[in-house]
Amino acid sequence: MGDRIVVLHQGFVRQIGTPKEVYDDPADTFVATFLGSPPMNLLESDDVVVGFRPEHFLPADRLREGSRIPLRFRVTYLEFLGAERILYGSLAGSRFEEKEVLSRLPAAVSEAFQVGSVYDFGVAHESLRFFDRQSEKRTQPKAIAWQ
Known part of the structure; x- marks a missing residue:
């Protein structure tokens, strides 16, 4: 093997x-x-695509302040899978609001999320992956306008 x-x-x-x-x-x-299932979240910006895995998109209180990109997450659907939950939604108030993003949370995260509500979420800086928009290949980190 x-x-x-x-x-x-x-x-x-x-x-x-x-x-x-x-x-x-x-x-x-x-x-x-x-x-990966679910696959990496990909958000297209001007000349770059930024990606992050659903398991890295977490409630803000689970990430160290100052080491994360704070994002507002509007939940549109919840999927309970026993050992984990998958939350479907969008980045409320951002330029990516029309793009669906997913969060994969272990069952140990006890917050009760409600469809239609908006929550403080985030992604740690080191969990972001950057891709060139034209070639789609990995590239160096770039500044992103989230709003």
Whole structure:
């Protein structure tokens, strides 16, 4: 049994690495959405696409202040899966309000979320992944206008 994987798409190698490397640091937007269920949240800005995994999009009180991007999350649907919950919604009051984003929370997070309500959520800076909008390949972090 091997310890590395190859991600192929339309006959081209997109990335080679350990499953953890490929999941944590996808080479492009295809790999970012191909691995993981639910897939990585991707938000298109002017010249960059910013991504973050649903399990990294958490209630603000679960993230250290000063190390996170604060975001307002409007919940539109809840999915209970026993050991975890998946919250579907949008980034309220942001330029990405029309784009659906997901949060995957362990059952240990006891907050009672309500459909239609808006909550303080966030993503740790180190959990953000940046992709070039044209090539869709990973790029260096860039400033994003969230509003």
